[in-house]
Amino acid sequence: MIFLNSLQNKMGAQTELILKTSSLSITSSRKKILEIFLSASTALAHQDIEKLAEQYDRVTIYRTLQTFLDRGIIHTIPTTDNTIKYALCSDDCITSGHHHDNHVHFLCDQCGRTLCLDDVSIPAITLPKGYSMKEINMVVNGICKTCME
Amino acid sequence: MIFLNSLQNKMGAQTELILKTSSLSITSSRKKILEIFLSASTALAHQDIEKLAEQYDRVTIYRTLQTFLDRGIIHTIPTTDNTIKYALCSDDCITSGHHHDNHVHFLCDQCGRTLCLDDVSIPAITLPKGYSMKEINMVVNGICKTCME
DNA sequence: TATAGAATGCAACTTTGTTGCAAAATACTT
DNA sequence: AAGTATTTTGCAACAAAGTTGCATTCTATA
Numbered sequence: 001m002i003f004l005n006s007l008q009n010k011m012g013a014q015t016e017l018i019l020k021t022s023s024l025s026i027t028s029s030r031k032k033i034l035e036i037f038l039s040a041s042t043a044l045a046h047q048d049i050e051k052l053a054e055q056y057d058r059v060t061i062y063r064t065l066q067t068f069l070d071r072g073i074i075h076t077i078p079t080t081d082n083t084i085k086y087a088l089c090s091d092d093c094i095t096s097g098h099h100h101d102n103h104v105h106f107l108c109d110q111c112g113r114t115l116c117l118d119d120v121s122i123p124a125i126t127l128p129k130g131y132s133m134k135e136i137n138m139v140v141n142g143i144c145k146t147c148m149e
Numbered sequence: 150m151i152f153l154n155s156l157q158n159k160m161g162a163q164t165e166l167i168l169k170t171s172s173l174s175i176t177s178s179r180k181k182i183l184e185i186f187l188s189a190s191t192a193l194a195h196q197d198i199e200k201l202a203e204q205y206d207r208v209t210i211y212r213t214l215q216t217f218l219d220r221g222i223i224h225t226i227p228t229t230d231n232t233i234k235y236a237l238c239s240d241d242c243i244t245s246g247h248h249h250d251n252h253v254h255f256l257c258d259q260c261g262r263t264l265c266l267d268d269v270s271i272p273a274i275t276l277p278k279g280y281s282m283k284e285i286n287m288v289v290n291g292i293c294k295t296c297m298e
Numbered sequence: 299t300a301t302a303g304a305a306t307g308c309a310a311c312t313t314t315g316t317t318g319c320a321a322a323a324t325a326c327t328t
Numbered sequence: 329a330a331g332t333a334t335t336t337t338g339c340a341a342c343a344a345a346g347t348t349g350c351a352t353t354c355t356a357t358a
Contacts, residue, residue, distance in 0.1 A: 025355055027305065046345085057307050062346070066306095078288055079225035104274060109283065117280075122271040125253060125287070130294035131266075134258060137276070137288045139227055145279035167309055174335065195314085206338050211315070213336095 004032040029056045033064050034073075042088035043077050043105070043114035077105045077114055078137050085114045105137070108144035115130055115144060160184055171220040178205045182213050183222075192226050192236035192263035226254045226263055229285050234263045254286070257293035264293060283294070 011044055015034040019026050036052045037044065065086060068074040077085045104120040108112075122138045164183040169174050175176040185201045186193065198210055214235060217223040253269040256262075271287045 025304065027354075031305075043168065058345090059308080059347080060306055076229060076231060078229050078286070079224065080284065080286060082225060082227065082228050082231060082233040083320095084231040087243075106276070106280060115211070117277065119277060120274055122287075123274060124244065125269055125272060125289075127255070127289065127291075128266060128268060130297055131255060131289075131291060132297060133289050133291040135229065135290040137227075137229060137286075139270075139286045139288075140274075140280075140282050141284040141286075142276075142280060142282040145277070148279055148281060152311090176324075176336065178337075208339085209337055210314085 002111055014038065014125075018073060021125055023069065023074060024067065029053070029060050030064055032056065033061065033068075037086075038076065038090045041115075043085040043116065045083050045085055049086075063128060079105075079107055079114060080139060080141055081107075087114070087116055088116075091092040104142060105139045107141045108147055109144060112144050113144065160187060163187065167222060171222055173216065173220065178202070178209050179213055179216075180251050181205065182210065184215075186223065186235075186237045190262075190264075192265065194232050194233040194234055198235075204267045211287060214269055227288055228254075229288060229290055230255055230256075236263070236265055239267070254288045255293060256288060257296055259296040262293065 012031065012035075015031045015038070018027050018034055019030055024030065032053050032055075033049060036049055040048075046061065046065065048132065049065070050058060053061060065074065069086075072089060075088045075089050077087060079085055102121050104117045104122060106115045106117050108115070117140075122136055125136075127133055155173075161180065161184075164180045164187070165175050167183055168179055172180065172281060180271045181202050182198060190249065195210065197213065198214070200205060202210060214223065218235075221238055221284055221292045223235045224238050228234055238291055251270050255266050257264070266289075271285055274285075276282055
């Protein structure tokens with residue numbers, strides 16, 4: 001019990017730090033949603049968060065996610081089933097101010113989870129003349145490790 | 150006028166051929182939606198099609214797009230703003246039966262258009278052990294050629 | 299601790315997508 | 329070419345997803 005409290009305090013401290021770094025006021029809904037992201041192993045849909053933070057209003061969750069997106073705390077992942085998925089940005093992504101999330105995302109067709117393949121980086125490509133690149137995303141569909149077993 | 154008719158006949162023949170190839174019955178809504186795709190230079194959202202084919206019911210458009218997806222006539226493009234965009238598959242994509250759409254897609258942040266960069270193919274990547282790949286998508290955001298000028 | 303400013307919850311609304319079913323259109327048979 | 333089986337369409341009703349305005353509550357700060 002003491003151990004559990006200490007864990008929660010740790011996470012509480014972490015969420016407050018993230019909010020402070022982004023100069024956002026510290027509210028319980030924001031902390032709760034950040035905690036959800038920190039303990040999630042996969043990218044989350046709005047609906048997932050709604051279920052895990054059901055004490056908060058749907059509108060609040062929409063607005064909080066939008067705020068986090070604006071501040072670069074989270075990012076969206078383009079998915080082939082065109083559901084919106086959100087994931088935490090990596091540390092240096094947040095601190096560096098602008099968004100650069102250079103790893104490949106994996107969408108499991110069986111369990112439906114969206115995973116960040118942190119170790120697989122997106123290869124460089126050459127665009128036709130006249131195009132300017134700002135962001136690049138790579139999404140792979142298939143069966144994930146867990147579902148293959 | 151004669152010239153215009155001949156053009157429309159040409160496109161009519163083309164749309165009917167596509168439908169026949171996929172063993173779909175030929176209906177005016179399907180032909181209309183195919184014509185829209187054939188004359189579009191960019192990928193289209195459901196909403197775009199609804200505006201361009203307003204004589205048809207919303208439900209019909211949903212069902213037609215789903216049918217075209219099932220037959221591999223069109224494909225969806227994952228976008229970072231998480232709107233669903235549809236584009237015609239290339240010829241060999243249709244005829245070969247299974248879908249393989251190996252080019253990079255470009256999303257212009259300025260004009261909002263989604264373009265198929267047919268000449269830029271998706272580079273190969275290596276997934277971690279245990280993952281199986283079925284489909285791969287690469288989406289680039291930035292400013293397109295037209296908007297840069 | 300008082301207060302200005304920000305965030306939240308609620309209600310009402312718009313947009314987007316789905317389903318069942320009767321009517322209409324298409325394909326097929328003869 | 330006409331009749332019939334099958335498919336497709338449109339309508340209605342609904343469900344889900346997302347948005348907006350405003351009054352209330354909470355947070356930061358002096």
